[in-house]
Amino acid sequence: MTHTVKRIALENLAEWSKEYQDDKVGQLAGSVFQHGNIDELLINRKHEIADKQIFNTKIEPEGAPVTDQKSSGRCWLFASTNLLRLRLMNKYNLKECRLSPSYLFFYDKLEKSNFFLEQIIDTAKEDVNSRLVQWFLSDPISDGGQFTMMTQIVDKYGLVPNDIYPDSFNTTLSRVMDRLITSKLREYAQVLREKIAKGESIDGEKLRMQHSIYRLLCIFLGEPPKPDDEFVWEYYDKENKFHSLQTTPKKFVTENIDFQTPEYVSLLNDPRNSYNRVVKIDRLGNVTGGQTVSYLNMDIDVLSQAVVNRIKNNQAVFFGTDTPKFMDKKRGIMDVDLWDYKLIGYDQRSVDKASRVIYHNSLMTHAMLITAVHLDENGKPVRYRVENSWSSKSGSEGYYVMTQDYFKEYVYQVVVEKKDIPEYVSLLEDKEPVVLPPYDPMGALAMN
Template identity: 85%
Template sequence: MTHSAEKLTLENLAKWSKEYEGDKVGQLAGSVFQHGNIDELLINRKREIADSQIFNTKIDPEGLPVTDQKASGRCWLFASTNLLRLRLMKKYNMKECRLSPSYLFFYDKLEKSNFFLEQIIDTYKEDVNSRIVQWFLTDPISDGGQFTMMTQIVDKYGLVPNDVYPDSFNTTLSRVMDRLLTAKLREFAQILREKLVKGESIVSTKLQMQHDIFRLLCIFLGEPPKPTDEFTWEYYDKDSKFHSIKTTPVKFVSEHIDFQTPQYISLLNDPRNPYRRVVQIERLGNVIGGDTVSYLNMDIDVLAQAVVNRIKNNKAVFFGTDTPKFMDKKRGIMDIDLWDYKLIGYDQRSMDKASRVVYHNSLMTHAMLITAIHLDDEGKPVRYRVENSWSSKSGTDGYYVMTHDYFKEYVYQVVVEKDDIPKYVDLLEDKSPVVLPPYDPMGSLASN
């Protein structure tokens, strides 16, 4: 069956205009919405009231203070450090605690630069206009990342409290730094490709490139402690008692946070691909020689139950979602039906989850923490309490309520420990994982 292209005619416009003149609902909507914010005027008051910030199952303590990633794409590092600080707060009886996303940010940028250059080297025989090469050139050193990529940095470099390596201007507003580093890495990519085509050695050239990137990062962000440098961690506990501990970034993780990275699993809900299978993202990572970014793809009900299990065991949950879709920042609500779009003939539910991913209408864009749930009489989740990293001025003092319906439709990933899902651990031994290309939407959190 063939289709001949048709022009939009003036007759079409005249007909549609006549129909709109008789569309009383459309006329009324236009009269209102042309003078105000559509998303504010279409708020469903019943949903607004129902989306309560009351939860019957909650972790204790919740993390304080509420954090702020500011104008950077570091959500995955904030969600990760907000998760890890809870271990310290419980262990050392602390009221507040902040770990340093900026420390991880520095070493992630350094490792991503090396990872990018290695991908350029590995693909030098590909045409520069090929999709894979162009993908790497598009955003070689993005702020985004995945939970697995965080563990690679923590395993290699450790972690420090925020006071030891606090934010600099360029961690909070990373746009200019990223632009300059990206331009430099693209320049390096051209040099490496041309040398390789000529059969020349690139060993010393690449090492100098990495040195140059390290120097620029030090200029932009400030030089961080090295993994084995000793520092002093000073803090007050809940009883205002002063404590001082000497440690190193690596020992801080192993001896004080006690973060065992092999125990953590990323559960995925990607309805395009078969469930109960391992899904991997090809060429997605930051540390050369590190683990492949992998997920265990499961039905959404498995992800929800894993969240319930963790919260009941007083453990928060790192999760990845499509944000800020159907999120009201003022009210602190994540609810698909918070807006009455159907009143103007717009159906926000016309596509299913798989179709939204395939047709670029949804993807994983933001990482946050779940710290509480509200369960019905049968123990099923109704709504979730979400700790964001957009400051206490966002949402309700930095927190949001997310409906279970939203969870099912727009949550793609939750990170749990093996003990949370014992009957599914054997599935991780999948010898024929589903391998997705680096530009697949399931890797998009690392591209923000």
């Protein structure tokens, strides 16, 4: 195929201008939209009314209070701790409960730093300008992460209530801290690569680097308990009775939350790749020697049915989506057809899900929790109740309604337990998984 490069011709402008002047619908739209918010003016009232916060299948209790990740990319940690706190609320008869995303945040940053240095060492013979090395250098300790990465931290370090290790300023506004540590890690990458090129030992140097990062994290975030340090958790139950529990971060998980990480499975809907296959993201992880991020790629109907099964069993669902696409933060609605864009000749459904991923028009960017589903007379999901981590001022007091159509188009991942999908567990033994590069869109949640 040959193509002659052409510039925009001025005569085309004259022709397009005349057509626009004769376009009465376009003129009316321009008169309205040039003086107001397009997304407000194009709200489809029919959908606004239909997308209501009423559900016939809910978990009890829902988590409380509504949480706020503030100016940080910790959504995956909030969705995870909001999921795990439900076990404590049921076990100890709590009205409210908050686990500490900051505790996981500290040790995730520490582990990601080490993971990055190990990847730099492992790729030392690669050209520094290779796509792989440049990808590692681009964002060594992103705030983002995946459910698998959360389980790696919890298994190694445990977890604590929020009162034991609450937010510091830099957990809620992490940009400056991330910039400073990222800059230091890039310096370390240069040192390691140059020493390896000269054939020099790097073990002592790398240990000093790890120590330096730990010190910086303590300065920025405050020193957290170590995994086997004892702490005392004091709390009130629903009857306002005082209780006290002495434990350690690791025992807190094993003895009180009973979180069995091997039982959890991340289901993926990636229509670019074959279904009923394991999909792994190469070199994407946080704990060196631990698992890399992996999923079981399934048809979207399998994901939605797994969510229904789990909600029916009174269990919330961690999920990953492309947010805030087609999300109205004021109304608390996630609905592809909430806006009548077609009225101005704009078709938001012109390409399919696979094409949107391939052409960088969609990717997994945010993690939240599903706590309810509304089923039709045939038991099929119509809409879902979503617990976000953007404070009670966002959505409907912190919650959103997500339509089934939105789920199909923009949800990429749901996390369930093996008992929720017994007919598919054998697929996890896939001996030849699909392996995607670390910069693939299916790893994007870990890089936000």
